[in-house]
Amino acid sequence: MKKEISMNSDVEKKVEEKEEETINLDKAFVEEDDRVLDPSLLDKSILERMPQPTGWRMLVLPYKGKGVSEGGIQLVKETIDRETLATVVAYVVAMGPDCYKDTKRFAKPWCEQGQWILIGRYAGSRFRLADESEVRILNDDEVIATILNPDDIVSV
Numbered sequence: 001m002k003k004e005i006s007m008n009s010d011v012e013k014k015v016e017e018k019e020e021e022t023i024n025l026d027k028a029f030v031e032e033d034d035r036v037l038d039p040s041l042l043d044k045s046i047l048e049r050m051p052q053p054t055g056w057r058m059l060v061l062p063y064k065g066k067g068v069s070e071g072g073i074q075l076v077k078e079t080i081d082r083e084t085l086a087t088v089v090a091y092v093v094a095m096g097p098d099c100y101k102d103t104k105r106f107a108k109p110w111c112e113q114g115q116w117i118l119i120g121r122y123a124g125s126r127f128r129l130a131d132e133s134e135v136r137i138l139n140d141d142e143v144i145a146t147i148l149n150p151d152d153i154v155s156v
Helices: 002-027 032-036 077-086
Strands: 057-062 089-095 116-119 125-128 134-139 143-147
Touching: none
Parallel strands: none
Antiparallel strands: 057 089, 057 134, 089 116, 116 143, 125 134
């Protein structure tokens, strides 16, 4: 009987130790509710919440087109998304602090913030924002040309 009581107390100790380990492990993690929403961002505009490019990089919005064909047919989201992926036209939203500062490579800037530009078909690092908008970050030397009207360019 004494042996049985001794075994039960050993089992109880091991169970208590496991519970302590679990409690300590739980303290190492942040509650999911704490990391889903940052209330300090709610009052900021969408432009302020976009990633700010660093160094010689720039943030651009790929051109999505009008969403309606020339014949007046409304294009579906999948078609617009496919066109956005392969577009060669983008709008410069922000420029890093070192864009076009290398005077050995650039006599003058190739583009400015707020201009429409031509880029390589799959240039830059692509990612989506919370509102499902696609943006890209690309290097300053990936700009091919500047344009006035994005509808003047027809992708192949």
